[in-house]
Amino acid sequence: MSEQENNIEFIKNLIAQDPPPLEEQSRHKETLLKMVKRRIWLGKMTGGATYIVLFSVAFWAFLRSDYTDNVVHSICWAALSLHILLWFLIYFLREIYRAMAEMAEKSFDKGIKGQWRNTDRFITIVAILVFAFANILLYRSFSLSDPLKASDVTAGVLWATVFFIFWYPFGTASLIGKLWFEYKKMELNINNSSDGSA
Amino acid sequence: MEEDKISDAILVLRCQKRDESAFRELVNRWEPRLYYYLRRVVESDSAVWDVLQETWLAVFQHIRRLEDPRKFPAWLYQIAHNKTVSMFRKEIKYVQITDEQMINYYENNFVFCYDIEQVETIHELLAKLKLAHREVITLYFLEGFSISEMAQIIGVSEGTVKSRLYYAKHKLHEALKGAKDV
Numbered sequence: 499m500s501e502q503e504n505n506i507e508f509i510k511n512l513i514a515q516d517p518p519p520l521e522e523q524s525r526h527k528e529t530l531l532k533m534v535k536r537r538i539w540l541g542k543m544t545g546g547a548t549y550i551v552l553f554s555v556a557f558w559a560f561l562r563s564d565y566t567d568n569v570v571h572s573i574c575w576a577a578l579s580l581h582i583l584l585w586f587l588i589y590f591l592r593e594i595y596r597a598m599a600e601m602a603e604k605s606f607d608k609g610i611k612g613q614w615r616n617t618d619r620f621i622t623i624v625a626i627l628v629f630a631f632a633n634i635l636l637y638r639s640f641s642l643s644d645p646l647k648a649s650d651v652t653a654g655v656l657w658a659t660v661f662f663i664f665w666y667p668f669g670t671a672s673l674i675g676k677l678w679f680e681y682k683k684m685e686l687n688i689n690n691s692s693d694g695s696a
Numbered sequence: 697m698e699e700d701k702i703s704d705a706i707l708v709l710r711c712q713k714r715d716e717s718a719f720r721e722l723v724n725r726w727e728p729r730l731y732y733y734l735r736r737v738v739e740s741d742s743a744v745w746d747v748l749q750e751t752w753l754a755v756f757q758h759i760r761r762l763e764d765p766r767k768f769p770a771w772l773y774q775i776a777h778n779k780t781v782s783m784f785r786k787e788i789k790y791v792q793i794t795d796e797q798m799i800n801y802y803e804n805n806f807v808f809c810y811d812i813e814q815v816e817t818i819h820e821l822l823a824k825l826k827l828a829h830r831e832v833i834t835l836y837f838l839e840g841f842s843i844s845e846m847a848q849i850i851g852v853s854e855g856t857v858k859s860r861l862y863y864a865k866h867k868l869h870e871a872l873k874g875a876k877d878v
Contacts, residue, residue, distance in 0.1 A: 505840070508815060509729075512837060515819035518731040526745055527727075531720060534756050538714055603763075 556582040569645040577652035578636060584659040585629060591666035592622070598673040614673075621665065628658050701766065708765035711756070719756060729838050730776055736822060736834045737780055750779045769839055774849045777831075814872060821871045829864035832857055836864075 518526075556579040563575035599614040632655045639651040704725070710718030730751065734744045754775050762771055818837075822830055835841050835849065843861070847854045 509838060511815040512819060513728050513732045515816060516732055516735055517728060522745065523727070523731075526749065527720075527723060530723065530749055530752050531716075533753060534716065534719060537756065538716060541714070 552582060552586050556580075556586075570642055570648040571640065573645060573648045573652055574636065574640050577639075577655060580656055581632065581636060581659075584656065584663065588625065588659060588662045588666065591663070591670070592625075595666045595670045595673070598670050598677075602673050602677050621662075625662055628662075632658050704768055705765035708759065708762065708768045711759050712762070712765075722755075723752060726772060730772065733773065733834050733838060734776060734780065736830050737777075737827060743783065747776065747779050747783055750783065751776045754779065770841060770845045770849055773835060773839070773841075774851075777849050777851070817872060818868065821868055824871070825864055825867060829860050829867065832860045833864035833868065836861060 559575045559579035559582065563572045563579065566572050566575065596618065599618070603614065635651055636655050639648050639655075642648045642651070704722070707718045707722045707725075711722060727748070730748060731744065734747055738744045738747055751772070755772060758775075762768065822834065825833065831850065832846055835846050841849070843854050843857050846857045846861075850857065
């Protein structure tokens, strides 16, 4: 018996000296899994509720822009509804980007680790600042009297999202490309080694 | 052994994607070890189950934060240790020994040998050790963690772990020698 096998056997025997009582263990697992299921369900419900609330608010703002008599307010409400939806889209794109980056990091981890996290942190900070600034501008634009000025400001607010709407899909596409290259390289290595052994 | 580590890492990745069946599999795999460890550090039987429950819920909640799935064992024991400490609302009082000479002696000379047949005796002897010594030696036996990993799990310096491990091994060695002589 090798040393490693000996160790595994020793651990098994040691644990067998004080195993968890079966009845107690199954009761514990049942409770635990019930709690975990509840947490998964709650997570899904919270996600769904957030999605519905954001869309409802955006739609409500859009409807208000239709029914108001004030031109400036109409422009601002329409911009607000788009502002909410676009930032929600950015958040969604960011989540996809992060999921891909984590997958790439765990699969190949060649220099990508610190790199993508630092970039993501920087872009997130910039996004938060831009979002906050856009909110202030939008809030202030409601008190403007000139519709031309209001449309200028709100167009600027909406344009601020464009960079992020482009950045995340391109980042995700580049990560998918990296993953694909690594996969191809791995595939070639497997083919070469199987040719060599044959 | 290596295959187990890889399949554990895959299970962790699946858990990070909120896969319930992967979590169940992870619990099935690790519960007996974790139970054995907790029984060595927690006095009351019912408290063991409470700590176990708390530990697994914390694992499920925070598993997405675990960047390297290969570090899951050390991370799991660290959570179990922290839950034990917080459940009893106090830092478990250990004897602090940092005798450099003893650490050097342990590193250079001391080799602890045991036979697989002695497993029952070792299990019984573990109960006679002090809590601090029992904890490190249990982690050493169960998972073969390195000094730095154990220091991270328990939240003490590497020197302290070395000295505790030295004392625990030394006590077990002496007791096993005594048992053999009898």
